[in-house]
Every structure is written in structure tokens, then in C-alpha cells.
Amino acid sequence: MKKVGLYFGTFNPIHIGHLIIANHMAEFSDLDEVWFVITPQSPFKVKKSLLDNHHRLRMVEEAIEDNYPKLKASTIEFNLPQPNYTVDTLVHLGEKYGDKYHFSLMMGEDNLKSFHKWKNYEVILEHHDVYVYPRISEGEVNHQFLNHPKVHRVAAPIVEISSTFIRKNHKLGKNIKPLLPPRVWTYLDEMNFYR
Template identity: 70%
Template structure:
């Protein structure tokens, strides 16, 4: 049975921090692959600076093309909106019965995991792989030493897509924080400049 880690994000844009985490998780755990699941634009929310789904997916393709174990996924584009992780997991488990699906999340998300829709069902059926983040707040006691929650000692990466978008808008050189292919795409398309 193939063991898949699902790394959800808007990836607006995908940056080297995302790649460092994904690569570290797949190389230092029992996960066989990481699927980078691009979260679609929620039609009920104000668009702000979120690029269209196909542009963000294209950047994920470009960023991951040289990584054999990191796979772009548009699976949530095909599901009803707004979407919840529990439904995506159910859909994937039904579509790929020979795969085991797990969640990848930062410690900051684990702190609010008890607020997720049907989080008990997620924990009952799936494992969670957690990477460290610099953040305040406490993790719920019920998640301490939980047999389905695995802490992976990945590097702490404090790069954000928000910071990159802001820097591009201010005409700063944000190139070192992006893979060359992603930087070229952003530059060609004039993204985030306004």
C-alpha cells in the first residue's frame, strides 16, 4: 500500500519553504510521496491577491518537476465548494483504495485542529505528520502523544507567500525565495506587481 502525505495550500506562490518541508517529510518519514494539493479559490470569499487556480497549479508543476516524490494535485478543483479536508480525504480514499492518505500540517495548524470539521473522523481514519513552526499557543491535550500524530523534526522555515507577494509589489528581489521556474513564470506573467 502506497503511503501518501497530503500537503494542502493555496501556494500563492509556492516557494522554497514549501519544497524544503515537502522534501524533508518524504525523505525522513515512512511517506512514499507528497501530493501538493492546491486549494481552490473559495467563490464566497473576496478574491484579493489570490491568483486563479490554473496559475497556482502551474507554479506547483514547475516547482516540483524535478522531484520524483513530490506530485502536484488539483483534486480539490473537482470537488464541491466550499470544501472541507474530511471530504477530500473521503473522496481520495474511495478513488484510490490501495493508497493510504495522511495529512501534513504545521504545528500551528495542529493547535486549531480541534476546530476542523469532523476532526475526530480524520484522526480515526488517517495519520497526521506535523512539522515544527515558530508559533504561540498550546496544542490541545488530546493531541499530546496521540498514536496517529507523528512529529517530524523538519527545518523551521519562516518564509511566507504573503511576504513574497508584498516584496514583488514593492519591487524587491524575491528571487532567492522561489525556484527559478516559478520566478520566471511570475516575472513573465507580471504577477503580484499591482
């Protein structure tokens, strides 16, 4: 059974930091694949800066198409009722693919700090592993997760690039091209996004 790490995010846009982390997890942990789970636009809080689902999916597909056989794009959350919670997505994935894949969560250390506030986090930990990559952040991780047998720290590179930084600076006319996979830059530029 393949072990799949689920990398949740809006990927608005996907950038080289996302690829570095996902590829590192696929190559240097016991995960076989990493799936980018693209978080859909919530009908309850429409954000102007968030591109439509199909555009963000297209950019993820463009980013991984040629060089990343262990990375996949997932639209699993596009068809789930909103608002959606991670535990619900995991249940849905288990029902759909449970005979082929074992799913684990991937999250930055900053998210681990608030993990105890997630809906049914105990259920998640009962059935799934959590792979944590480092982030530069303030504050302590909740002690209950420090030595938890289902929480695995992976010594991935610390990448301080954000989609917010890319959008903001692209709008200001800065050259953000080196922060994006080439095909993502081409698509973003052709579609005139984030101007």
C-alpha cells in the first residue's frame, strides 16, 4: 500500500518553496508520493485575490508535469460540501482510495502549534500520521505533539517564500519570475494574474 502525504493549500500561486518541500518529503521520508490538495474557494468568504479553482489546479499541474513523478495534484476537496474540514477530506479519501493508499498529513511546524484546535484532531491522529516540516516561527509546539508516535519531524529545508509575497510584489511590478516554476510563470503572465 502506497504512503501518500497530503499537502493542503490554496497554492495561489504554487511556487518553488512548495515544490522544494513536497519533493523533499517524497524523496527523504518514507512517503511514496505527495499530493497537492488544492483548497477550493469558499462560497462563504470570497476573496478577490484567490484565483478560481481551475486556474490554481492548472498551475499545480504545470509545476509538476515534467520533473516530479512522485508529486500529484488532487481536486478531492472541490466536490465536498463547504465549509470543509481536514478530517472530512481524510474520511472521503479513505472511502475512495483506502484499499490502495495510506494517507498522512503534511504541515508546517507553525500549523502543529494549533493542531489541537482542529476539528476531531484526535481522530486524525488515531488513523493518520503527521509529517512536520520546519518553519521559522515564534512560540512553542504543544507538548502533547512533541513525542507523539504519529507525529514525524522531517529535516526539510526552511523555505521562506510565500504566495502572498509573490502576489503583492508582482502587482508592484517586481520581478518574481525566479520564485515560480517556469511553466507556472508563463501561465500566470499570459493570463495576467495578480496585476
